[in-house]
Amino acid sequence: MDKRFFKLYNLTEEEAIAVLDTPQDKIEEDDSRYVAAAHLVNFNSENSIKALIRAIQNTDPSLDNRIVRRKSVETLGRLQAQAAIPVIRTCLADEDCYTVEIAVWSIGEIGCQDREILEEIAQLLDKPGQLYRVIIHTLAKLDYKPAVARIRNFIDAKDETIQSAAISAICRLSGDYKEMEKVAAFLEHSNVNARRGCIQDLIDARYYPAIPDIASCPVSLVFRLRAIRSLAETGIKEGILTFEAIQPSLEQVLRDHPHDLKLVHQYDQPPSIEFVIRELYHTDFGRCYLACKTLLDTYAIEAPEALLTTYAQEAHNDYGAHYHVIKLLGWLKYEAAYDLLIEALQNAAPQFQKSRAAAALALGEIGDKRAILRLQACLNSPIWDLKYASLMALLKLGDFSSYEIAAIDPDPLIRAKVAQISEKALFTVNP
Structure with a gap:
């Protein structure tokens, strides 16, 4: 843990x-x-x-x-x-x-595995006013099949997170996964809690066909990376998946470009840049990604200055908006942000962790080769997504130099990426 x-x-x-x-x-x-x-x-x-x-x-x-x-x-x-x-x-x-x-x-x-305790938990589904999602999830996790009939009463619940949990639990307990597509459909729900909840249900059910859809779901990349990493680990271990099969989805999530997402919100009228900047602070990342897309598509010229202004005012201390600002400066290829991106790359505060990987990728986007040594240093980090993002950025910068540390990394996804880079470097030197 x-x-x-x-x-x-x-x-x-x-x-x-x-x-x-x-x-x-x-x-x-x-x-x-x-x-x-x-x-x-x-x-x-x-x-x-x-x-x-x-x-x-x-x-x-x-x-x-x-x-x-x-x-x-x-x-x-x-x-x-x-x-x-x-x-x-x-x-x-x-x-x-x-x-x-x-x-x-x-x-x-x-x-x-005490059946008396498990039955006691199952009986809570008959008790009004309980928080049913966790009860359903736990019964499925503990493989208590006698609970199926009670759980079935919740597949049409008004709360979408409970619906998702119920359908997933029945599939797991019955061994019949035909209905899991209904769970995956919640990835495009307008309610952020429904999107987040169904990702957890897809993980628990080990529903590998949903990996590309998870990658395109407009929630924080933390949820999507956790899901794809978890499914990759179990799927590769079981021989169901390969690194090559999950790599496109994994790297799509790490890049986190709004054009690669299935956005669930839209504006009813063209928004001002001031409004769009404020949306970067929204707790529903679905709205943040719509704002990012709008800044890239509509306000690309004005965006850098607006982003630096909001960074100085608030975003430097708001880890959600901080992440979006860092990523956008990379997509906008704003070379003047180099020092700010290096600062974000080296920010060790836990709440800004996802901004470090974002900064690595942004440095790759702006193309400044001064970043190579800083990115190579990140390969010593214990944070897997920072290491993986740094490898992606180094590749973008055309660096194929030694990765001995990453080649023996305990994380199999890191090792697989290094092996791929090594093969590409060999091909580049000896075509």
Whole structure:
């Protein structure tokens, strides 16, 4: 599990346990039981697990304590703590639907084949007011086939994310995947949550035919890369897919050009450049990509100055807009942005991670060979998409020099890309 985003608290295990064990009404102003419960994900020990179990057993009805209980259940799930299943099971009867949801998810993460517990989870589908998507997903993950009849009641749910989960779960539990095309159809839904949810369902069902459609879905590339990478790993391992088969979709997502996406939004009238720039800050990336396309197609001359202005004002500190600005400067081949792109390439803040790969590709687009050494240095990074994007950019810049580090990279996709570049370099030198 990637824990880079969890290691944000300057607490030892003992300190976190002490804070978590403190009664809520005696907690000091600078302490947080919620933070302590979250931080213990870094300590998979008996002491941490026991402390998290004690936190769940504290049934003080205050909102603060309910939130701490939820986080404790979640952390135990992330730790895959088998010993915690009995206490997590008690949360399935909780009055708080969010606690129930996290308890179900946590049991799914830990793994459970106790049919009594699985039936108890399935019965939650008959209970009003529950968060059914996670329940359905967990029942499918744990392969509880007796739940099919209950799950079938949700294939026409008003909530598209529940519909998608239900159809996918029935396919998985029945072994009949004919209906999975209905799940893939949600990739073009106007609701961003429906698009994101169905991507997860396609991953869980290992529905490989959807890979090209996932690549073209207008959601953040984080969701699409995760999906294609996951499907590639399982498909290649099972001998169903090859690197060459998934490479076009993988690199399409990394390039992330709006012309390669099936956009689900449109403007009812020609927008001003000011309006389009503001759309780069939208939480629905479908709207962001429409804005990117408009800037490239309609405002290519004015766009660089407008992008640099919004970068200075806000985008430098907004990781969504930051990503789009960096990518657009590359597509616009704005050579004057070289220093800004190098800065983005080297920005190690976790929230700006996807901008680093975007900066690598943008440097390839503007064609400044000064970037070659900086891009080669990125091959030492532990971040796979930055390494892969750097290889793509180096290839764009015509660099076929040594990639010894990447050639022995632990990631098979990186190694496959390096092998391909090496073959091309050999062909270039000896046609």
